[in-house]
Amino acid sequence: MTTPSTKALVPFVSVDDMMRLVHHIGLERMLSELADAIEADFKRWPSFDKTPRIPAHSDLGVIELMPTSDGELYGFKYVNGHPSNTASGLQTVTAFGLLADVANGYPVLLTEMTILTALRTAAMSALAARHLAPEGSRTMAVIGNGAQCEFQCLAFKAICGIDKVRLFDTDPAATRKALRNLAGRGLDVTACTSAQEAIEGADILTTVTADKRYATILSDNMVGPGVHINAVGGDCPGKTELAEAILHRSRIFVEFPPQSRIEGEIQQLAPDHPVTELWEVFAGTAPGRQSARDITLFDSVGFAIEDFSALRYVREAIRGTAYYVDLDLLADPDDPRDLMGMLLRSQTSAKLA
Amino acid sequence: MTTPSTKALVPFVSVDDMMRLVHHIGLERMLSELADAIEADFKRWPSFDKTPRIPAHSDLGVIELMPTSDGELYGFKYVNGHPSNTASGLQTVTAFGLLADVANGYPVLLTEMTILTALRTAAMSALAARHLAPEGSRTMAVIGNGAQCEFQCLAFKAICGIDKVRLFDTDPAATRKALRNLAGRGLDVTACTSAQEAIEGADILTTVTADKRYATILSDNMVGPGVHINAVGGDCPGKTELAEAILHRSRIFVEFPPQSRIEGEIQQLAPDHPVTELWEVFAGTAPGRQSARDITLFDSVGFAIEDFSALRYVREAIRGTAYYVDLDLLADPDDPRDLMGMLLRSQTSAKLA
Known part of the structure; x- marks a missing residue:
């Protein structure tokens, strides 16, 4: 075995290392720091190459592949979405991602992103709510208690000061799972028997269901004035969660309109229906909530820059830790033109070994 | 440390493992088998999702990201091209690739592709020449003696029966490097002092230079009737190697026209200039060379299906070998909805350990 040069090595964060990194940093602190990293990148939105994901x-x-670049770093995420996977004990969504140096094209980080995506999705939701939710919000309803539910709850606790969550899922086992995972984490958690019961007294309504269809998780009469809706589950063509009438009563905030109009709740609306880009709210160039009676809606679909921020964050976070290994991913001959020589010499060293 | 389930593990072929795999199989045999794998996939061309690369x-x-799928497997390659890299001791091109199961979206192979791309590029060139070059071709000129040169020589030996190669590079050190690497491999190798000298008596003219500009490696008067041109180096916008007049005298064969018209030699021609798709030649639905006096030209740019074929080949080739490791790339909780539970339990096991 020949020893590759350091240029050939790419830091790799496995699932196990990612979990250890989360515990090392602390789950809620990491959610907060991810929100800050995303906010910082959204504030410099015009400096990014943006493209809808490639499905x-x-x-x-x-x-899907989700690439983006800020001119210094390039990142992409590989992510699948297969609703039928759970029936065979597989994840609906798995993901990994890569960060590379734009100046020379060399990868600088490869990492699992199933856990990291769960974290950044929740951090993004809570970041949007920090800008949009009614002042003094303390109570959140979460309809849909699947894999993303507890991440949402803890992100809203850490980032928005939510201390009460009201959970509902059509499958009580999912709610029980969430209750178990949220126990002892400083949240007052109530299991509800209907969506209607869950939204009672809630300042923030989070919908995060998994069904791939036009669903009505929130009907028009369930949404009163002065709430913030965090619509996470409507995130691909043919998959929505809100009654269209709610959209017409809401101020709608999105990540990247060309993608959101295809994938988000707003696929139900005319293609010129007015929406506000969240980065402008973060940057202070567009208003967020304008009155206490506004219904604000974050129509979340997930955008490549959020993954980029998360990749950048992880790259910094693993420095000096043991939570990665170096992967021999890149061929790096002593003389760049002598790839064949490197290959031939490896045979000689193998024979000598 | 928790033990990930086998579903979470993705076989990973490092650079070192790829080199050992090549020696295990045998370099020329692997080039031949890669050519056969590419030919088999090109023959079922209509069954692939095809898209120009995403730069x-x-x-x-x-x-660049280069994805494709045949409906059963999905593959993509990450590849960079940075001509200035060699000045700082880095590779101009590095690459890695991934193969995934379309039915559930789970990756099934992650591999280095710098070496694999060098192999598949040479195999593709020789495969095209096997269909297009004049019968009884024995001598090949290779202009440009960089990283790809020796791979081309050995692929044409293994796949087309070439036994004489005539090398020229503007940098004599590059030619010396190629001579060194080709010594004792059954090829009669001549170092030439000009491109004109190199092409003397050659049946096949290979251009594989690295300069990113409109260059004239072959001028019109250098190309007589009855040769095959294997134009490898003109492979991105603004980078060509052949005098335009040669193109007008040639039967031109390409991989995927929408990509070749942007990246290949034919970027010099009108967008409707007639070209033949190679897959049709392989499938027998379009003619290749039509007379001994034809100039045939393979305007190589490299297409995603060639990488797909190479990935599929490597996936099969590593079965039962020690030339890969399992990478903990995918989160795979016992209950797919219980990602948070997996994360929380990992903390408990870390504390117990």
């Missing part, structure tokens, strides 16, 4: 669709699901 | 350009180079 490969099949009957059973989709595999 | 992120900067002043210094480009980072």
